[in-house]
Amino acid sequence: MTTETDDFFLPVSGQVLPRFAGVPTFMRLPALGPDDPRRDRVEIGLVGVPWDGGTTNRPGPRHGPRQLRDASTMIRRIHPATGVDPFTLANCADLGDVGANPADVQDSLDRITAFYRQLSAENIVPMSAGGDHLVSLPILRALGESAPVGLLHFDAHTDLFDSYFGGFRYTHGTPFRRAIEEGLLDPRRVVQIGIRGTMYDGEDIAWGRAMGVRIIMIEELFERGARDVMAEAHEILGDGPTYLSFDIDFVDPAYAPGTGTPEIGGPTSFEAQRLLRLAAGLDLVGADLVEVSPPFDPSGGTAFLGASLMFEILCLLAGAVDRRRGR
Ligand code: MN
């Protein structure tokens, strides 16, 4: 069951079919397979990456996309604070899941990149649901292929580590180090917000700062406040193409316990919403929300938070698509 206008696919309204009914898709949008003829109308593709082969601690985000789809059926159409209806700013659809290989890291990275190269060829902006944070690397291999992009990164961790266990270079703690090394990200246009937690040695932070990455520790965020920090983020990211990556462990484990590497002393769910709203106006070319781990989320509250933050991010992406269309 789908509803649509001439221009836009619309979420099925809870006034027509109750929100707890029906086959769950992201935001109750139609699910379009790779051969669906309506795909040429899609501007923003919601994609699941059910893969956690980069996880070093508690596992489970391979189950994230299915749970996030279910939780996202709770979301209504209109943003409560801004009045934005993302579904009539840009045409959105659920494009299904990447078929990543649960038993092979390098094969999975290649499969994920191939999926996103196809989206780029179709001019579709991806809003992805992880999966662990390593999935951002193969996505950026597609999006940053022709020229490096900027990054707005919310996380308790820098994910700028070099390696684990004596030289293993591909884990959910290393994606942005690899992306900078591979020339997919411009390190002087990378802003990381919310970093905290006990450390191995701090080498990740030292390396990032030496490369020009702006790392905003949680103490600085709370000291200066959301408005001031996001004003600086806009200054650094400017109007160049920017990717947004949101690790659910950015939010305090009181709100987001269902994740692999929780760190105390984080923002509330509202503070996370507020920061995302202050990202409006960036020229976003894609985004992901990662590290929701349903096995550690028995209440479903972390998945609901994740789906709700995906809606916030979708509003930002739809605004960016609409502005590029008008250019
Ligand atoms: Mn992360």
Ligand code: MN
């Ligand atoms: Mn993290």
